[in-house]
Amino acid sequence: MSDITVTALSFAEIREEHLPEVLDIYNYYVLNTTVSFHTEPLSLTEMRQAMLNGDPRFKSFAILRGGDMQGYVLITRHKNKQAYDTSGEISVYLKPDCTGRGVGESALHFIEKKAAELEFHVLVATVCSENERSRQLFLRNGYEQSAYFKEIGSKFGRRLDIASYQKIIGNTSYIT
Known part of the structure; x- marks a missing residue:
């Protein structure tokens, strides 16, 4: 690990004051990578809606x-149906010069702890199959690959696959 501890x-x-920098980070991935499946940059208004959604369980x-x-790291709704309310989808986005330094792993541990406090039972992460760094991050931290979808997206003139990873973090006896 380097100088970042x-x-x-x-x-x-x-x-609100974080949004311009969050937007810059995200739009870097939109324009330059297959990390995001957006193909057009988001606007500040769109980012505001995504980050400041008003739901106390889904936080950024x-x-x-x-x-x-x-x-930044976030937990969002996995599916918009009540039976999924104990599941959350997580994402970690780092500035390009902050990767490979343990920041992502620390962010993952933080959001898992926060999700447990918010009584989530399962966390899901979905990544492009080309994103080996993210895939390894989730595997190293106890996530299991639970799905693989071939050619589900298209960006930069290529068909792209995604893999979903999940980790059970909550009390297994709690059922609604």
Whole structure:
């Protein structure tokens, strides 16, 4: 691991003042990678709607080091049906120069703890199969590949596959 240590990181719920930097991070991935399946950059209004959704269970957090944003992590609704309410979808987006330094793993541990506090039972992460770094992050941290969809997306003139990973984090006796 390089000069960034996990103890130097902090997490803050995303607020309006974080949005321009969050938008820049996300739109970098939209324009340059297959990490996001958006093909057009998002607007500040679209990012605001995604990050500041008003639902107390589905939250977004800035990843900070000494007050400087390293990226962000979020938990969103997995499916919009009540039976899925104990499942959440997680995503981690880092500034390109903050990858490979343990920041993503710290963010993953943070969001898992937050999800457990919010009484989620299962976390799901969906990544493009080309994104080997993210795939390995989830596998190293106890996620199991639970689905693989071939040629489900198209970007940069290529057909793309996605893989879904899941981890059971909650009490297995709780059923509604």
